[in-house]
Amino acid sequence: MIINHPLLGPRDAAEFVYLGDAALIDRPDWQAAEAAEAFHAYGYLRDNPAGAHQELWYHEQGDRSWLVVTRDTVSHEITQVELARDVARARGRSR
């Protein structure tokens, strides 16, 4: 697979480390009343779709940036690659 890095252009997927579903960006509020349930779901439950999947890849052998890659889990086709920083900010995470 080739991941089209937003800053570096097309790079071999072997340069990256895979973490998992990009929902991991949305860390629950630890002070909320139902925090224990929310963290169980956050840590252990996954949508695991057959089809479009947003996922986190880390460019370990490159610029060490985290990417959100939108990839089809049936065809392996990659349709969108964004910097995870931009995605997190757009969702109101980070600063």
Next chain:
Amino acid sequence: MRYSAFKILREGLTGNKGWTPVWRDPDPKPEYDIVIIGGGGHGLATAYYLAKEFGLRNIAVLEKGWIGSGNVGRNTTIIRSNYMLPGNEPFYEMSLKLWEGLEQDFNYNAMVSQRSILNLFHSDAQRDAFVRRANAMFLAGADAELADADQLRAELPFLDFDNARFPIKGGLFQRRGGTVRHDAVAWGYARGAGSRGVDIIQNCEVTGFDIENGKCRGVETTRGAIRARKVAVCVAGSSGRVMALAGMRLPIESHVLQAFVTEGLKPVLPGVITFGAGHFYVSQSDKGGLVFGGDIDGYNSYAQRGNLPVVEDVAEGGMAIMPMIGRARLLRSWGGIMDMSMDGSPFIDRTHIDGLYFNGGWCYGGFKATPASGLCYAHLLAKDAPHPVATEMRLDRFARGHLIDEKGMGNQPNLH
């Protein structure tokens, strides 16, 4: 029909006209006591043990394609019980004991061959870890045998003992481990279940569940609605997809694992050998091909094919322990979809929906578990209580903090 050497002789002399189909091909009935979704090894084994051990006959096994078309026909056929944790080891040891009596039990030649499995170690620390594992195996009644490098040099002279990076210091044998003819396992269980009245319904895809007021009352399929008192999902690899139809999220990611086979060679490998410093395992089939595999590709996938970097990685693992493998030409490679669970261990459990049961999360170790998985799942379905060796394989173990994490990797499915 009972198979025997006498039967083969008689059919051979009378033109082989007396053989009958190995299982029936019925149309689905509108209602069953138990519907099992998934006609793979585990689903067919579950139906077989429900009929044989628990006397339940009004059962259907629904299969989307043809039986055995999934992972039971795609694995590297290894059986073993060299696990460590108490939630796992008694279960896998029971499975190995069932393998040992399986062919007599279901009267079918599954070519169970206890040709041994050897896990190599490459450092003192790894030897210590293997000694600990061997002791855990003894506690569950399994066999284990530590071998030093001298013993291995005599037994397996072709290994690269003096590898500069990962010298081989010895290995842990389980002599009762080995290989099995994987398709024959599906066929044997199908025959055993079918002859006891279980309906095996192929080309029948489940498209939805009939759930009302928190109770599952049946399934919708491409061949019509089927009502059932109990619905047993057994579709490892596709668990995420099927359970999504019931609105459930699982502690599972689907990943692709590749496997490889070379051209046929003269006998070179006496048993199964695994690399201790990377991920590589190899055995030789009775046809002579070297059958081997390694790591999963490492990203979510429902495609039954993998990518080239892992092919290279697996080949490097092979070259690191037995350089002679470099002279063999690769004949085929293929991929299968694994239910990679959050702690690397499986589930055999009820769900929060009444009448809906779940079996899955086998990671890439489901084949060796087939008999015990079938027996334990049948026990759960028949008695609504877990089998004593499968009490920890619960869906809620993460919420309770009782993980069964053999490798100590945490909730990172692609590392188990």
